[in-house]
Amino acid sequence: MMLIFAHDSITFDARMSMRTTVTIEDALYERALEMADPGMDKADLFREAIKTFVRVQAAKRLAALGGTQPNMAEVPRQRQEPVA
Template sequence: MTQADGFAIRCARSFQRHGVVDAAKERLSKGPSMLDQALYHRALQLSDAPLSPEEMVTLALKTYIAIQSAHRLADLGGSLPDIEDVPRRRWDPEEPSE
């Protein structure tokens, strides 16, 4: 797993923990779902397991949020070159989050 993969997973878990994904799913469920069926079926062909439209939207939102967060973090790169190293927590991606 690359650093970017780990970062994306941590971002997705953080947003899930703070209810961002649930709020987006709730908002989407209130109105008619307007998924591009061709795009949805293409994504199903590429996925390892069959996903419902709700699962697909959730996964897409998590991925989008993680990518945008990574871009914002990259934009901050080097703005504090003399900062002291921050201790990192080690985590196992297979272990459920608390």
């Protein structure tokens, strides 16, 4: 049996979000619910899953670029070094 999840359009960060239907395996959905905070909204669960997917894919693409531009200028870092 497959779980079908749909939700109405919601506003998030003052932008209209997309309404969609998702078909996933029951076992995968149940596992996600076990990992989620108690009472977590289903829409929030899927939103976090999509954000994580985007972050991981962006990191993979960035890693794949490693060494392809050896003459590129040093990119300034956003993170500051810890103060001892």
